[in-house]
Amino acid sequence: MKTLDLRTAPLREINRILQNEHEGFYEIRNSSGQHALAVGLTAPLSVTIDGHAGYYAAGMNQNARIIINGNVGQGVAENMMSGSVHVKGCASSSAGATAQGGLLVIDGDAGARCGISLKGANIVVRGSVGHMSAFMAQSGNLVICGDAGDALGDSLYETRIFVKGKVRSLGADCEEKEMTPQDLEILSSLLNDAGIHDISASGFHVYGSARTLYHFHVDNASAY
Amino acid sequence: MCGIVGLFLKNRALQPELGRLTSLMLETMTERGPDSAGFAVYDGAAAGHRKMTVRGISSSNAGDLESGFLQITGNNGNVHQRCDHLVLTYAEEHETPLRAYMNEFGRGVHIASCGDSIELYKGVGLPEHVATRFELKTMRGTHAIGHTRMATESAVTIAGAHPFSTGPDQCLVHNGSLSNHNSLRRMLVREGLAFDTENDSEVAAGYLSWRLSRGDKLDQALESSIDVLDGFYTFVVGTRDGFAVLRDPVACKPAVIAETDDYVAFASEYRALAELPAIQNAKVLEPEPQKVYHWEHAA
Numbered sequence: 129m130k131t132l133d134l135r136t137a138p139l140r141e142i143n144r145i146l147q148n149e150h151e152g153f154y155e156i157r158n159s160s161g162q163h164a165l166a167v168g169l170t171a172p173l174s175v176t177i178d179g180h181a182g183y184y185a186a187g188m189n190q191n192a193r194i195i196i197n198g199n200v201g202q203g204v205a206e207n208m209m210s211g212s213v214h215v216k217g218c219a220s221s222s223a224g225a226t227a228q229g230g231l232l233v234i235d236g237d238a239g240a241r242c243g244i245s246l247k248g249a250n251i252v253v254r255g256s257v258g259h260m261s262a263f264m265a266q267s268g269n270l271v272i273c274g275d276a277g278d279a280l281g282d283s284l285y286e287t288r289i290f291v292k293g294k295v296r297s298l299g300a301d302c303e304e305k306e307m308t309p310q311d312l313e314i315l316s317s318l319l320n321d322a323g324i325h326d327i328s329a330s331g332f333h334v335y336g337s338a339r340t341l342y343h344f345h346v347d348n349a350s351a352y
Numbered sequence: 353m354c355g356i357v358g359l360f361l362k363n364r365a366l367q368p369e370l371g372r373l374t375s376l377m378l379e380t381m382t383e384r385g386p387d388s389a390g391f392a393v394y395d396g397a398a399a400g401h402r403k404m405t406v407r408g409i410s411s412s413n414a415g416d417l418e419s420g421f422l423q424i425t426g427n428n429g430n431v432h433q434r435c436d437h438l439v440l441t442y443a444e445e446h447e448t449p450l451r452a453y454m455n456e457f458g459r460g461v462h463i464a465s466c467g468d469s470i471e472l473y474k475g476v477g478l479p480e481h482v483a484t485r486f487e488l489k490t491m492r493g494t495h496a497i498g499h500t501r502m503a504t505e506s507a508v509t510i511a512g513a514h515p516f517s518t519g520p521d522q523c524l525v526h527n528g529s530l531s532n533h534n535s536l537r538r539m540l541v542r543e544g545l546a547f548d549t550e551n552d553s554e555v556a557a558g559y560l561s562w563r564l565s566r567g568d569k570l571d572q573a574l575e576s577s578i579d580v581l582d583g584f585y586t587f588v589v590g591t592r593d594g595f596a597v598l599r600d601p602v603a604c605k606p607a608v609i610a611e612t613d614d615y616v617a618f619a620s621e622y623r624a625l626a627e628l629p630a631i632q633n634a635k636v637l638e639p640e641p642q643k644v645y646h647w648e649h650a651a
Binding site: 160161162163179180182183199201202217218220221239240258259 | 621626
């Protein structure tokens, strides 16, 4: 385990070290809510941030396993391609925005717009999510073990949204679907991957696109 | 973009530290607002006495202003100068003539705040420089609210800097922008309020002052503003004994609250809270949209 201390080394130097390593275990100390921590990693490193992080923590991750022992600001794991990011506290808005692959786990709550424009990654939130979550989400899965705020899944494409608690309201073109055996299998496997064994897959509801918006109408294909 | 900070002390033992902790928080928010800064510090005056902060003091007007003040108060007031601001302390009965005197004085002098407890300072420049000019680190008190400004839609001037105080012991800082401030300002002017600037945030402060003057409690006033104010905002509001936070329904402007047994702290970003005492044991949360968070000291 190598220790990188933000009290003694500047942020860019720490990110540069992590971006150039190929393997190993790293711990970042004294994060103090700083932004853009452990971003742009490409190798299968294990990185632990020992405290709260600011905006875009673990952004653009590829292959690395990043654990954050605290809360994170906006845009944690935004545009993640692969690997995993595990937030032990709560996340602010736009967690996992545009993420294309990998797994984002949030033990606490996530703020507004969780999984906005999701493009294939999986997000598991043990707590609740804020309003406009999964807005325009295109593929991948969002699992919410708590409640969801207003306008869940507005303008959704192919992303599945699993919710165990209450949904305050659904966004435009989002509807509840019947839980198929395949959905249940995906959900169980995501809970397992997230290390959540005390919450069972039964009792979740699944939501998806009602496919009534412009792009789903074959008549509009003539515009091309 | 702007930065907001606020610190509301529950433990009296921290009161001598209020200014130092507030300046740490304010300086960390420099990247969110490097062009001007301001802060209100609440530190109770003696019973029966009032405090007025006036700004725009220079060597050319300080002498005249002070002699006028002493004449009105019958040599029975106290004057304390901090850079280009004066804090005047005086018996309650002099409030009305003093206010009229200051409003008519001209020569760049403005009332910044007035009340039992509030002192309000603001200036152009880096937050660190503004805090140093007014010796924020040495100030004590029960609670403080600060703002670092990055002006986007009006000029970089002292008048445009926050906090805005539009009522006794009241102040507001704002991160965001309001879209219906002109019509609301006209309504409030009809109700008898006066505004110093064309600034949208001053209208939000004025609206809350108007509601408070009609008998609302601070949380009720904020509750009612949700339906009236149109735009983006995170507000932190101070009164003599109270401290409140409100975010708009979309919650697009950042906010973090940390609470311990000793204090409630607010900042636009967690970074600004990182140096507070025992922050690692604080309950840290992101305030929900449209929900009024409100704390009050026992009167």
